[in-house]
Amino acid sequence: MSFTRAGKFTAKLNRRFGALFAGFLGFLVLMSILSAVGVPDAIIRSMFIGVIVAIYAVIGVMSRTMQVREYFVAGRNVPAAYNGMAAGADWLSSAAFIGMAGAAYLAGYDGLTFVVGLSGGFVLIAVLIAPYLRKSGAYTVSDFLAARYGGNRVRAASMVVLIACSFVLVVAQIQALGLVAGRFLGLDYAIAVAAGVGAIVVCTLPGGMRAVTWIQVAQYLVLLIAFLVPAIWVSMLLTGMPLPHLMQEEARGVAAGRTQDTLNLVLFTLCLMTGTASLPHLLTRYLATTSVREARSSVAWSLLFVAVVVTTAPAYAAFLAWPMPDLAETGLTRIAAPDTTGTPFVITALVATGALVATLAATSGLLFTIASAIGHDGYYAMLDRNAPSGRRLIVARVLLILVACAAAFAALRKPADILSMVTWAFSLAAAGLFPALVLGIWWKRANAWGALVGMIAGFGVCLYYLVATRYGAVEFFDVWGALSSATPDENARFAELKAAWAIAHSEAKDAARAALEDHARTIANWGGVSPLAAAAFGLPAGFAATIVVSLLTKAPAGETRDFVDALRIPRGEPPLDEKAS
Amino acid sequence: MTSTQRARHWRRTTYLMAVTMGLWLFFSLGVHLLAPALDAISLSGLSLGFSMAAQGSIVAFVVMVFWFARRQNAIDEAHDAAED
Numbered sequence: 001m002s003f004t005r006a007g008k009f010t011a012k013l014n015r016r017f018g019a020l021f022a023g024f025l026g027f028l029v030l031m032s033i034l035s036a037v038g039v040p041d042a043i044i045r046s047m048f049i050g051v052i053v054a055i056y057a058v059i060g061v062m063s064r065t066m067q068v069r070e071y072f073v074a075g076r077n078v079p080a081a082y083n084g085m086a087a088g089a090d091w092l093s094s095a096a097f098i099g100m101a102g103a104a105y106l107a108g109y110d111g112l113t114f115v116v117g118l119s120g121g122f123v124l125i126a127v128l129i130a131p132y133l134r135k136s137g138a139y140t141v142s143d144f145l146a147a148r149y150g151g152n153r154v155r156a157a158s159m160v161v162l163i164a165c166s167f168v169l170v171v172a173q174i175q176a177l178g179l180v181a182g183r184f185l186g187l188d189y190a191i192a193v194a195a196g197v198g199a200i201v202v203c204t205l206p207g208g209m210r211a212v213t214w215i216q217v218a219q220y221l222v223l224l225i226a227f228l229v230p231a232i233w234v235s236m237l238l239t240g241m242p243l244p245h246l247m248q249e250e251a252r253g254v255a256a257g258r259t260q261d262t263l264n265l266v267l268f269t270l271c272l273m274t275g276t277a278s279l280p281h282l283l284t285r286y287l288a289t290t291s292v293r294e295a296r297s298s299v300a301w302s303l304l305f306v307a308v309v310v311t312t313a314p315a316y317a318a319f320l321a322w323p324m325p326d327l328a329e330t331g332l333t334r335i336a337a338p339d340t341t342g343t344p345f346v347i348t349a350l351v352a353t354g355a356l357v358a359t360l361a362a363t364s365g366l367l368f369t370i371a372s373a374i375g376h377d378g379y380y381a382m383l384d385r386n387a388p389s390g391r392r393l394i395v396a397r398v399l400l401i402l403v404a405c406a407a408a409f410a411a412l413r414k415p416a417d418i419l420s421m422v423t424w425a426f427s428l429a430a431a432g433l434f435p436a437l438v439l440g441i442w443w444k445r446a447n448a449w450g451a452l453v454g455m456i457a458g459f460g461v462c463l464y465y466l467v468a469t470r471y472g473a474v475e476f477f478d479v480w481g482a483l484s485s486a487t488p489d490e491n492a493r494f495a496e497l498k499a500a501w502a503i504a505h506s507e508a509k510d511a512a513r514a515a516l517e518d519h520a521r522t523i524a525n526w527g528g529v530s531p532l533a534a535a536a537f538g539l540p541a542g543f544a545a546t547i548v549v550s551l552l553t554k555a556p557a558g559e560t561r562d563f564v565d566a567l568r569i570p571r572g573e574p575p576l577d578e579k580a581s
Numbered sequence: 582m583t584s585t586q587r588a589r590h591w592r593r594t595t596y597l598m599a600v601t602m603g604l605w606l607f608f609s610l611g612v613h614l615l616a617p618a619l620d621a622i623s624l625s626g627l628s629l630g631f632s633m634a635a636q637g638s639i640v641a642f643v644v645m646v647f648w649f650a651r652r653q654n655a656i657d658e659a660h661d662a663a664e665d
Contacts, residue, residue, distance in 0.1 A: 113613075115638075115639065116608075116609055116612070116638050116639070117609075119638070119639045119642050120605065120608070120609040120638070120642060122642065122646060123601065123605045123609075123642055123645060123646055123649075124605070126646045126649060126650065127598050127601050127602065127605075127649060128598070131653075262613060262614060265613045266610050266613050266614070269609060269610060269613065270609075270610065273609060291664050292664060293650075293654050293657070293663065293664060296649070296650040296653060296654070297647070297650045299646060299650075300643070300646040300647040300649075300650050303639075303642060303643050303646055304643050304647075307639045307640070307642075307643050310639065311636050311639060442595075565587060568587075568590075568591055568594070569582065569587070569590070569657075569662045570657050570662055570663055570664045571657075571661070571662050571663060571664050571665075
């Protein structure tokens with residue numbers, strides 16, 4: 001894209017999104033006036049929802065496209081800062097806001113691992129991965145891995161990891177969406193889920209990644225206002241100063257101190273960071289930028305936009321100083337927080353809107369990533385390379401609907417608590433993909449067998465640790481007891497409970513089993529590492545396997561070395577670029 | 582691009598990567614290890630360990646990534662590897 005055209009495009013974006021931002025602020029003022037004048041809460045609420053839906057629908061329609069490149073990577077013409085905003089909106093929902101104010105300060109110091117963990121990953125993305133991914137010309141992460149390592153086995157393995165992690169994450173997001181919409185709009189959970197997912201599909205179907213991108217930018221602006229305004233309000237209320245970032249002392253009072261030892265804090269942070277750098281829906285965001293250089297700065301912008309919101313957490317923590325019901329259950333502190341007497345309804349509506357918008361942003365990004373993985377990597381790359389672009393788009397769109405339905409159904413069953421699912425997704429992504437991605441770019445000797453075994457090993461070890469310590473804790477401890485961090489007392493208790501279970505009859509047996517399992521879960525571990533940090537074992541396994549197997553098998557062909565060389569230089573044609581279709 | 586040019590470019594790129602990763606390690610994991618010690622130092626009434634973990638590290642990351650992007654771009658241009 002020529003310089004002046006890019007400049008004009010950016011100017012147009014500035015005008016339009018500037019108008020949106022100002023418009024939303026104006027809307028807020030209007031709502032405050034209406035509320036003060038006595039307009040019922042129900043009407044104010046509907047107007048908030050109405051505005052959000054309108055923004056979506058308009059952008060969705062404006063982004064419609066019949067071009068493959070626009071559908072999959074937004075035409076590669078998104079300016080760095082705007083791309084950063086889109087990524088920010090997407091990211092802020094991935095446990096960031098759910099966990100932050102809630103887990104972060106309720107659990108004291110440990111919750112801060114969330115904050116560092118979720119932001120530190122961006123450094124990894126910028127330095128180790130994004131620029132190279134962008135240069136490759138790939139449309140998806142699996143595309144990239146298939147090109148780098150050659151062959152469809154690697155592509156298939158990475159697709160499994162990608163889809164597994166993204167699906168777990170999107171189900172968590174939809175659950176959050178259902179809870180927030182349900183609570184705020186007074187809707188039944190199932191209806192809230194259906195409505196939310198339905199709205200996303202309808203708005204992203206015509207435009208694919210192009211629609212997702214611009215809707216996410218709009219969502220970021222709304223999010224920014226939605227989180228900053230209440231935070232500033234609280235800050236003024238409690239400290240007389242409009243700077244929520246300085247409310248440390250108030251927040252500190254709530255923090256209960258450490259409950260996790262340093263080892264687990266460090267490992268968990270590491271898992272979150274490497275997970276961030278491996279989650280496909282975030283990585284593909286940087287494929288939509290105009291150039292490699294822009295991809296790098298886009299990561300910087302993403303982090304900045306995330307930081308602006310995340311650092312307002314102290315204000316929300318201070319909210320917790322007020323008496324509040326059912327906080328811990330849903331972890332949706334940000335929704336529960338303003339539900340105290342004296343809080344203007346507009347503030348509550350704003351926070352709920354922010355939460356809603358964040359989950360919608362993440363859900364749309366994730367659904368799209370899963371659908372495009374199946375459509376592009378599954379159908380186009382593996383089944384029918386000659387498919388005309390029209391058919392590719394139809395397949396992609398049908399898949400989006402199917403995946404959305406599957407995810408909504410899963411969310412309706414509420415498989416597990418949101419926070420756990422989110423951390424599983426991060427760990428599995430890190431263990432499964434990080435070694436293959438990093439070694440693929442930084443080590444020419446890494447080959448297809450290495451990557452394949454590495455992905456299986458990393459993902460497998462991580463999955464085993466996650467599942468076995470939770471659902472098979474007793475058996476796990478039987479096998480790995482020697483490596484556990486259990487004290488002699490805990491060991492003895494295990495033996496006791498086990499014996500008790502052996503001799504119990506009928507109902508007492510079930511109770512005995514439950515007691516045994518509960519106790520086993522507290523001691524089923526390797527070296528005291530919490531299952532939340534499962535990637536602590538998955539990552540080394542993945543790296544080791546990739547390195548060892550690569551060295552034991554044939555070195556990659558000259559073409560691969562050329563491919564890696566091309567990746568490392570920003571200048572030049574992307575090796576995988578499609579002719580614009 | 583000749584292979585020596587490539588090698589030089591990649592060497593500088595790798596060096597920058599190592600420096601950035603070192604900084605990253607410090608601000609992400611190092612603070613956890615140092616936090617109890619930092620807690621002892623007070624910065625205008627706020628214990629440093631807590632503040633660092635909450636906000637200092639993020640600010641450091643933001644600055645780090647912007648700085649990295651500029652430095653890497655400079656390296657690319659110096660070695661004729663940058664895009665037009």
